[in-house]
């Protein structure tokens with residue numbers, strides 16, 4: 001039998017994406033175990049959510065290490081202690097260093113609230129609304145050494161309405177985040193994702209016609 005994937009989540013904030021993943025695991029849609037949730041913010045609600053579900057929740061103080069790499073060594077030690085196979089960044093407000101990236105090659109994902117490569121960085125819901133684009137959305141991607149640059153796993157598209165501001169657009173995008181992040185995790189745990197250069201090949205999914213569908217239905 002295939003080994004159950006052990007998931008570690010890094011989160012700095014509210015943790016609604018974390019919640020979507022916990023819910024999918026608890027509903028049996030994702031065959032995985034939630035091994036640990038780590039935060040750089042002591043009062044992150046994400047930690048609270050984890051505890052509520054009996055998941056180990058750890059606050060790791062970023063002020064302890066001088067360099068970003070030192071902090072990531074502390075994070076890595078925790079991930080290893082909890083035998084984590086897959087790392088999920090979910091509203092994690094720190095840039096991860098090669099210390100983590102090299103320890104989890106193509107085994108670390110991030111969710112970004114825009115259609116990458118458009119609008120990388122911060123406050124992108126407001127940037128998209130202010131720019132006047134007609135569509136925005138969200139992207140789940142593997143993490144590489146750049147900021148929001150790694151190979152794209154799944155994207156979902158939402159319309160940008162004339163009266164949208166960052167908040168209204170952000171809420172519409174967040175709903176889609178909660179659909180596609182668990183789906184990307186499911187595909188990973190089922191061994192269906194393969195990185196080939198810049199591209200992620202999704203095995204056995206997306207029939208030819210589905211590939212150009214907007215927001216293909218999520219299975220399961």
Ligand code: GRF
Nearest residue numbers: 013014015016017091111113
């Ligand atoms: C989400 O919009 C995510 O895309 C971004 O940070 C936000 C985190 O929200 N990286 P939550 O903490 O999962 O509710």
